[in-house]
Ligand code: BGC
């Protein structure tokens with residue numbers, strides 16, 4: 001009897017033990033509580049100053065000459081803004097710089113590593129010779145979540161190779177008005193695209209496990225309604241009722257959170273007149289409550305400064321609204337700098353205007369992410385990752401993205417595909433041999449830059465030369481005046497680089513220069529194909545009529561060979577419009593589902609061979 005009782009007890013214990021270790025949900029919750037314990041332990045050792053330091057994200061330009069402030073204030077994060085630069089912008093230069101900053105962070109009293117964020121929005125685009133992917137407007141046209149995840153994986157590997165921890169991407173804005181200068185950062189006008197493709201980018205960046213060497217933090221942005229502002233004004237006012245706001249702009253956040261995004265950036269825009277950075281209902285009740293987001297909520301660049309009142313009240317409002325970390329571009333000596341932020345937030349806590357529970361919640365979120373990344377164990381750059389930086393394999397993935405992003409709008413009399421044995425092909429237009437125009441904004445510089453100097457890659461002209469037979473004569477007539485020997489002319493025109501508010505434009509007609517080139521070629525009577533580089537649909541009705549074939553190539557990035565892959569028929573077109581293509585400026589905004597919907601091309605349009 002005794003023996004039997006003993007045996008059944010053993011059996012009972014082993015069943016309990018077995019289920020505790022084999023049940024994945026139990027294992028997970030055990031890991032979670034271990035993590036929470038580590039976080040609580042560290043938090044309990046922190047002074048108020050150190051806690052607030054963790055909530056501070058300073059720009060590298062602001063820190064120039066003040067690097068010791070990193071350890072002095074125990075700064076939690078550092079970013080590199082679009083125009084913030086160091087001398088050596090090669091991958092090695094950035095990695096050395098990163099390690100210098102991180103060493104300062106490790107010198108702080110509690111040795112808490114900082115996390116470094118960067119706008120790697122189409123590849124690691126601040127670094128020379130990184131692979132530059134198509135901007136999201138092009139990726140949206142691929143409709144290919146698997147491919148986009150793969151592309152984000154490549155970006156993560158290149159970001160990690162420079163030590164950096166965090167990409168301010170994906171931008172899951174739903175761009176509803178093409179006059180908006182950030183339309184190209186959005187996958188398209190329908191929330192379905194943000195839902196599907198934003199989550200894919202999150203997975204690609206963060207990898208299988210956040211602690212893996214090549215995993216970086218994703219940042220879904222900009223919460224909420226950035227793409228819905230009236231007249232498409234950047235940082236403007238999104239005037240819609242709550243059901244519409246939720247229907248159009250929230251779905252991408254739901255899937256990004258489900259995919260595990262560890263950070264979300266708040267938007268500059270207002271919703272019905274109230275700035276997002278002060279909107280406690282949306283930031284805390286909806287995002288952190290209803291959607292159960294438990295990662296880091298970071299501000300946009302000096303965005304809290306735009307709230308009403310002085311800097312102290314900006315800080316009070318935004319932290320109480322639910323922001324965990326504030327992005328601060330100003331150096332000491334200038335107003336609203338990171339030292340002001342720390343001083344004022346401390347005052348607010350001591351005056352009981354910001355509860356210490358709110359501070360603790362923010363810092364716990366930040367520390368939890370840091371532990372999950374395993375950055376305490378591996379704070380410095382792993383130089384072995386440099387081997388694949390800008391590699392052929394990485395470029396191949398970008399080339400595939402380009403190929404699948406192209407949308408064929410017209411192809412009369414089978415002008416396309418062009419035979420590789422064509423005798424004479426002439427390229428025309430300002431963008432046929434211009435990596436800068438091909439990449440667009442957020443490439444090396446915040447605004448991007450025309451020209452071939454900015455970074456490595458293949459222009460359309462180079463790609464054509466590589467693709468055709470050795471007997472084919474290839475020439476370039478920029479203004480399209482010398483095409484008399486051509487069997488076919490490829491005219492490559494479109495927008496020149498811009499970013500953010502600098503791209504807000506009421507007039508989306510093709511530039512006069514581009515119209516003139518097309519006109520020159522048309523007058524020659526030669527068959528011609530227009531390749532349009534643009535961050536959005538432009539007004540093209542006349543040029544579309546005149547051209548024999550027309551394709552939207554968006555802002556394809558560094559791999560021009562993706563275009564020739566399709567032009568010469570090695571691959572078919574698969575891209576579909578992520579935007580309804582307007583006939584006129586006046587027709588904008590025009591979006592799928594509108595009443596009296598009559599665009600030039602419907603949402604999802606795209607021809608094939
Ligand atoms: C942009 C963000 C960007 C941040 C940092 C802001 O102006 O709105 O998208 O991540 O700057 O460069």
Ligand code: BGC
Pocket residue numbers: 080081082083084301446
């Ligand atoms: C920064 C960008 C930022 C922008 C916002 C620029 O100076 O470099 O990162 O997005 O300002 O206004």
